[in-house]
Amino acid sequence: MSNTLPIESFPDWSRFIAAVWNHGRSVKNINPELVETHVNAAAESVKDSVIQRNEARSIRPSSFLSCARHAYFFLKGEPAGEMPDEIGSTFAVGHLLHELSYCAVKSGIPAGFKVSTEVAVDLPNWWPKEHDSFTKQGHVDMLIEIEDPEEAKKYLPVAVVERQPKMLIDFKTMGGYGYRKHGKAIFDYDPDGFGYISQLSTYASALGVEEYGAVIAGINRDQLQARLNTRLVDASILKWNINRLQENLKKAIEGEDPGEEFLVRHKSEASFYCGRGGKPGYCPFKDVCRANPKLV
């Protein structure tokens, strides 16, 4: 007996994935063999999260891309601020929720779709792989490919099946506040301090799927019964960011200080991340940035 998502029409990938995830995570539908595999995978990551520091030691798709000045400071050898010593359990919960989400989607996905998780990818041609400070490889949370278009059309509109045959999905665990903000975010207008769009754009470029858009799927770690908050990021936004990152990284390697790029781009709305206007800030370089004013 199949426990996959019953036939139903969805207007887009975003709502389809959220429905598959919710169906697959039910105790009635989740596949126990997948649970065994993914919970074992999570165990290793959970242990690493709490017994070692998890600061990035290189420029990666997930680190130091949201502001042009990050790569500049990193390459100059400026130390990035450390995360709190107690952050490990937050990462541990994130790893577990990622693996459970992989189980849920793989359990609930109907015939005609292929789901791959933790896909190892070579970074794109424009990524400075030859430079020691840049990571060489990355991992994509999930890629769903349409294998049988006729089956897929039972769930998605014909135009979607034909124009978006693959969908890249990046899961993010979020606190309740971040989860609500993610639901209303206007991508590329609102500040992306934690670099979600930069990461997604880099991976989309690595896989050559930027034409199809990509999904950021927010998991509410404060309210685990909440729906999966899936948002489709349009291809035009991914492409704009790929160009931005290419230019920023090239200039950083040349030693050109871009100044307070993120603050200039987002003005007072960047304060939450940059630590200005009385806000504590999350930017790992906020102190050295403030001590070296250039543009603001």
Ligand code: SF4
């Ligand atoms: S404080 Fe803001 S402008 Fe300065 S490096 Fe950090 S993100 Fe960029």
